[in-house]
Amino acid sequence: DTEVTQTPKHLVMGMTNKKSLKCEQHMGHRAMYWYKQKAKKPPELMFVYSYEKLSINESVPSRFSPECPNSSLLNLHLHALQPEDSALYLCASSQVGRVAKNIQYFGAGTRLSVL
Amino acid sequence: QKEVEQDPGPLSVPEGAIVSLNCTYSNSAFQYFMWYRQYSRKGPELLMYTYSSGNKEDGRFTAQVDKSSKYISLFIRDSQPSDSATYLCAMSAVLTNAGKSTFGDGTTLTVKP
Numbered sequence: 001d002t003e004v005t006q007t008p009k010h011l012v013m014g015m016t017n018k019k020s021l022k023c024e025q026h027m028g029h030r031a032m033y034w035y036k037q038k039a040k041k042p043p044e045l046m047f048v049y050s051y052e053k054l055s056i057n058e059s060v061p062s063r064f065s066p067e068c069p070n071s072s073l074l075n076l077h078l079h080a081l082q083p084e085d086s087a088l089y090l091c092a093s094s095q096v097g098r099v100a101k102n103i104q105y106f107g108a109g110t111r112l113s114v115l
Numbered sequence: 116q117k118e119v120e121q122d123p124g125p126l127s128v129p130e131g132a133i134v135s136l137n138c139t140y141s142n143s144a145f146q147y148f149m150w151y152r153q154y155s156r157k158g159p160e161l162l163m164y165t166y167s168s169g170n171k172e173d174g175r176f177t178a179q180v181d182k183s184s185k186y187i188s189l190f191i192r193d194s195q196p197s198d199s200a201t202y203l204c205a206m207s208a209v210l211t212n213a214g215k216s217t218f219g220d221g222t223t224l225t226v227k228p
Binding site for chain 2: 101
């Protein structure tokens, strides 16, 4: 089963709201990723967790706060977002190992609109 | 210059045509080469991946890697309207930990009935 599940599918929030995006995988992968994708652009890496520890932060503004409670779950906490943060937010997971394949499996995404 | 360059498209072909989608890259460390298909407003779906050079076939899809030319291709035989989507190539080095994949900008394909 190569499934990564993201909730919610759609989210509309105001600039003062606090909301969270959730991601879950049951493939036994120990790396999880958050991406942001704007229309007609490729996914843009935001964060990477490896063995539940943050290993890459691509200089993402602090209004985005990731959390990895366990090996199956990944959250992205949102606070005081700007309209330009409106995008498709994608979660992905992959194996990690001595020779990691880094083959990433994506969820369907959360379409976020910031008003 | 970008590490990965993908033929920009858009590409429009009649149903049943053979489609060739292509990417070039500059980083010799890339060893894993992936192709994703992304339907409008959906997440990318992994189609195929290959390790190092060579060909890999899966049904109507064939992935080719030529490391000497730093060139990869995805061929779609007997294309169907359901193949209409954006295709993304992605590449990564052999890593000992989780890391980045580098994506092409995508090629949008339309297959007309």
